[in-house]
Structure formats: C-alpha cells, structure tokens
Amino acid sequence: MGIVVLAIVVAFPLAHILGWSFGYFGIDDPPILSRDLPLTTVMGYGIALAAGVFCFVHKRTFALAMEVAEEMSKVTWPSREETGNATVVVLATVVICSIGLGAFDAVWLWLTNLVLGIGTGDVAAGS
Template sequence: MSKEITQSNTAMTPLASELFHGNVYKPNQGRMVRQLTALAVFVIVGLGCWRLYSFLPTVMNNAVVARSIAGVLLAAGLWFGFRVVNWPRFADFLIAVEAEMNKVTWPSKDELKRAAVVVIFTIFFLAITLFAFDVIWQFIFSTLGVTS
C-alpha cells in the first residue's frame, strides 16, 4: 500500500522540483522510447546551441563570452533532456507508449510492398483526375470569358 502511495505521489511531482534530482525513474521500463526521446531532445538542443553560437559573434565582439553562453545553454539543455524523460508523469507516458508499440502487429515485407504500390497508384490516379478537372474547368471558364 505504501509503495502505491509513494508511486502516485511521485507521479504527481511538478517538473521544476524534478529537475534537481539525479535519479532515474523506473530504469528498466520503456528504455528504448525514453532513450530515443532523450536523443531527440539532445539533437534539438545541440542544433539550437550551435545556431546560437554561430549567431552570437555577429552581435557581440567577445568570442569567449559567446562560447560560454552557448556552452552553458548546451549543458542546461542536455540536463533538461535527461531529466524530462525521467520525470515520472512523462516517463510513465513513454513507458505506456512502448507497451502499446509492442502490441502492434507489423506488416510483413510483402504486405508492405503491396500496400505501398496501392497508395502510390491511388495518388497518381487522384493527381491525374484533379489535373483533368482543372484543365476542363479552366477551358469552360475561359470559353465563358470568366477568366482571361
């Protein structure tokens, strides 16, 4: 009973208080989805800091300060990425996502090829049909003098 209460209280903690902990929430569950989510956050933060670092020297003359600002923001962003995937509410969501993805029945290679061919032909058919309607209506409107 106390374990359930502790877990439910942990799941309701706000993100701000969770940022200053170093523990990993449920480390053996949802590992793949959490690692990929953290990697995506790291890439976004890294690209943002790189862009900021390339922009800052045009605004300020001191390259050391520009490097320092970008470095501090990079470190803070990486820490935030690590902590957000271990925030109990978000971690439970990612764990549930991985559990649902494991239930999915993925198509075989042949089924995937057949479905892709059907989709591609349908798109081409619709594109040709819409093009024909466009040409027909353009001809009708130009004949009536609605368009020039």
C-alpha cells in the same frame, strides 16, 4: 536506458531548432568553448538532459514512459510485403486523383477561355 536514448535523440534536433531560431530573430549565437560549440548547441543538449533527468526522477512520468514502451512492444508492425502493397495502392490512388484533377482543370480552363473569348479570334481589333 530508454529515457537516456530519447534525451540524446531529442537533443540534436532541438539544438538545430534553437540555432535556426537565433538566426531567424537575429540573436547572436556566440561560441562557448570553440567555434564548433555554439550557445544554441549547449542549450539544446542542456534542455534535453534536464528533460531526461526530470523524466527519470519523476516517478509518474517514468511509469508512463515504461507503459508506453511496453505497449509499443505489443504493436504488430506490417510485413515488408504488406508495406509494399500499401505503397502501390497509395501511388495508384495519387496517379488516378492527379489525372482526375488535371482533367477537371483542363475543362475549367477551356470553359473560362470560351467565356472570356481568349484564343477564339473574337478579340476586338485595334489592340
């Protein structure tokens, strides 16, 4: 069942990526049955279906997928409180780094203007 869900989840973005690629390279994307079903959508869903069938039929791939699903069920996800605390730490770090980078930029701007004589009134007359 998990492989079927994964194939469906992969089909939608794959169809859109193919549609974008066809448009980018100027390849015609003709409608298959109606205007709402272009070739790229059929290709995307077909490729995802073929990959899903391959994963289901191929025993080693299926066993690996089941092992991955089993390991994912063992993962301990952070609580809502831990996620909120980590988000606050990330935002505070971004603000502190932004202030430091802004100060660094301001100092270098001031030094560059000082060396080049911009804004000091020392520019040669006649300009």
